[in-house]
Amino acid sequence: MRKLCPNIEKEDGLETVLEVPIPEEMFTSMGSNVQLRWQNLSTWMKAQTSDKWSQPVIAGRINELRFLLYLVGSPLIPLQVQLGHSVHKPVKDCSIQASTAKYIVQQYIAATGGQAALNAVHSMCVTGQMKITASEFHQGDIEKSVNVKSNEETGGFVLWQKDPDLWFLELVVSGCKVICGSNGKLTWRHSSNHQGPISKGPPRPLRRFLQGLDPRSTANLFLDASCIGEKVINNEDCFILKLETSPAIREAQSGPNYEIIHHTIWGYFSQRSGLLIQFEDSRLLTMKTKDGNDVFWETSTESVMHDYRYVDGINIAHGGRTRVTVFRYGEQSANHKRDMEEKWKIEDVDLNIWGLTKDHFMPPAGVRKQTENC
Numbered sequence: 001m002r003k004l005c006p007n008i009e010k011e012d013g014l015e016t017v018l019e020v021p022i023p024e025e026m027f028t029s030m031g032s033n034v035q036l037r038w039q040n041l042s043t044w045m046k047a048q049t050s051d052k053w054s055q056p057v058i059a060g061r062i063n064e065l066r067f068l069l070y071l072v073g074s075p076l077i078p079l080q081v082q083l084g085h086s087v088h089k090p091v092k093d094c095s096i097q098a099s100t101a102k103y104i105v106q107q108y109i110a111a112t113g114g115q116a117a118l119n120a121v122h123s124m125c126v127t128g129q130m131k132i133t134a135s136e137f138h139q140g141d142i143e144k145s146v147n148v149k150s151n152e153e154t155g156g157f158v159l160w161q162k163d164p165d166l167w168f169l170e171l172v173v174s175g176c177k178v179i180c181g182s183n184g185k186l187t188w189r190h191s192s193n194h195q196g197p198i199s200k201g202p203p204r205p206l207r208r209f210l211q212g213l214d215p216r217s218t219a220n221l222f223l224d225a226s227c228i229g230e231k232v233i234n235n236e237d238c239f240i241l242k243l244e245t246s247p248a249i250r251e252a253q254s255g256p257n258y259e260i261i262h263h264t265i266w267g268y269f270s271q272r273s274g275l276l277i278q279f280e281d282s283r284l285l286t287m288k289t290k291d292g293n294d295v296f297w298e299t300s301t302e303s304v305m306h307d308y309r310y311v312d313g314i315n316i317a318h319g320g321r322t323r324v325t326v327f328r329y330g331e332q333s334a335n336h337k338r339d340m341e342e343k344w345k346i347e348d349v350d351l352n353i354w355g356l357t358k359d360h361f362m363p364p365a366g367v368r369k370q371t372e373n374c
Helices: 024-028 034-049 056-073 096-111 115-119 215-222 247-253 365-372
Strands: 002-005 016-022 123-139 146-162 166-173 176-183 187-191 226-233 236-244 258-270 276-288 294-311 314-329 336-351
Touching (some): 056 166, 056 314, 056 336, 096 226, 096 258, 123 166, 215 236, 236 276
Antiparallel strands (some): 002 016, 123 146, 314 336
8 A cells, every 4th residue: 555655746755644544446537657656646635725625516526435434434332332441241130142242252252362352552653555346326216217427536545543432434435535533422423525424422433343353352242242143254154243232322312304214233152263354233213304204224234244353362353254234115105125235455553552542533623612511
């Protein structure tokens, strides 16, 4: 991945460190030669805050990319993960399904490095690249009317994390930059031409953490799960752990114009290795239209992780694929279905970053004013 940008105006000038490294493929697509590519990259970076986003064609393109990055690149988990240093709960007075789940989680902890190694990690920085494809769009009668438009977007991301509840993600994909984070109190989003809403309720973890990057968060999340059976995933016999979001949490995260009906999470843990092989969640919410009608949005997300490697004693997934399906339906609304896919690859993982403070997780100035009033 490209991490440095040369000084275009001065040949002997110092190189600039890119805030978000970009994949070689993305850099190559920016021009026919190296000089032109760097000039186009520089122009593109300066345009992030320009008035060009107001043009209808460009605005439509960026809105589409932002939709993909919000839904596929940076979704949140509905449950707050307690990052205490003791990943353990007693099995006394538990049902057989709950006690079995706790045993499976303990095997997962051992497979990812052990309790002591996980407890020794208090921060991390992850750099990676990604490809997002939105290949199918079904409108109207889902079975009959199909509009296929395949666009593969390439980009990179940098993810910072520090206990407890501090994280910051920067995504750069095909000319659109999205940043989102948690300052320990609130979770927020911000993109090139749009200031996203502040999430209601306590700070929540990024879904990307639970795709094999942060084993301790994953273990804490599934401590309250139930084991509901077994399933074969990629020729691996797996235990299935299931979590249901409580009515109180769904109510806290709902808004005046929308209500979360359910949000369910599943984890598939290999019986052979103990590692998390697949992670799924499904959410259904209803929104009120201006006409007072209910429109339902159902989002199903499935992530498959692979290429586990040890980094400072922690077994971390360095690659994977996520598939997202979105259904929209309801009375007097145009039903549609959307299929999307992301493939990611982790380039670098650094643990226990020296000098990382809360100041590194401050939101942008525009978002900061909202957080100060909350």
